[in-house]
Amino acid sequence: MSEQPDVVELLKQQHRQIRELLDEVGDSKDADRADAFHRLVRLLAVHETAEEEVVHPYARRHIDGGDQVVGERIEEEERAKVVLSELASLDTGAPEFHDRFIALRQDVLAHADAEERMEFAQLRHTTDQRGLETLARAVKAAEALAPTRPHPGTDTAAKNLAAGPVAAVIDRTRDAVRKVMGTS
Template sequence: MTERIDVVELLKAQHTRIRELLDEVAASKGDERRQSFQDLVRLLAVHETAEEEVVHPFARKNIDGGELVVKDRVEEEEKAKRALSRLDGMDPDSPEFLDRFAALRQDVPAHADSEERYEFAHFREAADRGKLENLARAVKAAEALAPTRPHPGTDTALKNVAVGPVAAVVDRTRDVVRKAMG
């Protein structure tokens, strides 16, 4: 039997993994740091894309003040995307990388805490367990087809990846998400 997880449990578990990867990057060096950073970038990219496609639209429609809550979270996400883009391609053992990464290591957990407090905390009041489990399936579907690199200046998965034939992937993602959300 498959474990049934709701969207809040799924996203909080991902936040925990993101914090672990931030610590791994800080505590390692050389190839190990490079690999941990690549793992972090990929997880953040797919996590944020799924939030843009599934989580934020749900919050906008279903929690009090949802539009403003999401606006604040998207601004934080954009800041992180810009920081990740600047770090990507840098030597992970360089002093400049370490200085910039230190700021990211503070900003990303603060953003996750804000999401959990201002957005996710209201989901159980807004929907029953079944709906939250459907949202978790939709998040997983969106993540399966999400881009693996951050794209600053993009606030939706469509803008994030829709270039040429990749637009078809976005369409398939949306179809899967809509089906999962019922």
Template sequence: MAGTAAGDADVVALLMRQHGDIRNLFDEVERTTGDERRAAFRRLVRLLAVHETAEEEVVHPFTRGSVPDGERVVEARLTEEREAKEILSRLDGMDPDDPKFLPELLALRLDVMAHARAEERYEFNHIRRNADEARLAAMATALKAAEATAPTHPHPGTESAARNLALGPVAAVVDRTRDAVRKAMGKDG
């Protein structure tokens, strides 16, 4: 879901911008109702799914190999991602007008924002210290490529580069087909 902002040539700046986009989409889902909420929620699901998959394929492998105690840092982030994907998966099958939706969404928001803060503190700062400008740019390019082919819905249990590369293409085709059908049927704003 990468845009063309000036900072998109630096993986950390790109990811930080996406964290802001995620916060804004949570705000939009919470303040809207009906079709507007459904459309905003679909955009949020897509951004979260694509963003996490790309991080799992590009950012976490770098962290494992280049950041002090990288394995521990990544394992903590993967646990958070798995938990968030499980909540997001439940929400993805729920009607946003259901009275149970908003409390679940708020729980997801708390988890996702805590996860984003942990990434920013324990991963992104270290990436910036351990990667030169060329590496940050190469990682941004790789992140955008991963996002272009990532699944657009959560798939708990695929929180690794290997699993994403093995299962992701099939899941992405299924997800993107489902998205196109929803849009054609007018069920997505």
């Protein structure tokens, strides 16, 4: 096995990071919560964009029931993008943020579990090691250029490729300005 993770290992590692950030947001207060939430939003946006551009199109073609499995995951991802966008406009200390975040957390955890059981397990079964490693490299390339905030409505590879570059430049510029200004 190579030193680089294959796509299933890579995405499962990211799911673990997402779970940790979900816990951190839930357990933190004030500026720490805002910082953890900002990191969570960024990771989710980049992760989901890469899945939509690379993993889901491949899975549609190569796993049993690919259209249905991927279609359900994309619906879940789109709902999460909408909620993340709404949460990003709220103060992380507000009661409504907490309530909506708890619901989002449950949905994200259920989504990650479904992906791992229904999509990733079949990818591992139907794709050889070299193919899984190639997909991991493609995911990393997509992540390097992905927007860092959720953009509802960009739920397919074609939509991401059409809107993603402009959104990514805007998002990454905002990230740089916030970093310089010391805000999250």
